Amino acid sequence: MIRQLLTLGAGIALSAAILAGDWWFNHRSHYDGPEAASYVVSDDAEGDVDDALARAAERxxxxLLVMGANWCHDSRALAGWLETERLAGLVSEKYELVFVNIGMPQRGDGHNLGIARRFGLKDLPGTPNVLVLTSDGELVNGDTATTWRDAASRSESAIYDELASLAG
Incomplete structure (x- = not known):
């Protein structure tokens, strides 16, 4: 009897996993924008941010501080959009781009969260987050920094327009 219940439970769990995987695949397959194969991050996130602030002061x-993660489809989608010719041109002209890995803060497994707090964000509810900073570290887009969890759903033009308006 116990063996039958365990087998039944395992079967239900396997079915749920398959259904969840199918749901994710079907919804993900509708995305037709660029996606970076890997979300490049550094072992010295604080140093990378400080270096970017120094370069921003010089230039x-x-x-443009993108706080996301490799596991996150929206983080990789945003990284892919930022590699397109149009957005890469805007970013190279108006920004110093830094990617910071934040893990899974929404599940209590966050990384580098002190960087967000440094610029006035107490909570990162998901990934990615996009912080636009002046060269002296002022957060320009505090009202929209944590609203990028739908980056894969945004068009190139929408991303371009928002970043162009924040470029100063």
Whole structure:
């Protein structure tokens, strides 16, 4: 009897996993934008941010601080969009780009969260987050920094328009 219940439970769990995988695949397959194969991050996130702030001061640009993760489809989608010719041109002209791995803060397994707090964000509810900073570390887009969890659903034009408006 116990063996039958365990077998039944395992079968239900396997079915649920298959259904969840099918749901994810079907919804993900509708995305037709660019996606970076890997979300490149550094072992020295604090140093990378400090270096970007210094470069921004030298070049009179802003810092585009993308806080996301490799596991996150929207983080990889945003990284892919930022590699397109149109967005890469805007970013190279107006920003110093930094990617920071934040793990899974929404599940209590966050990384580098002190960087967000440094710029006035107490909570990162998901990934990615996009912080636009002046060269002296002022957060320009505090009202929208944590609203990028739908980056894969945004068009190139929508991303371009928002980043262009924040470029200063």
């Amino acid at each position: 009179d640009t802003r810092v």
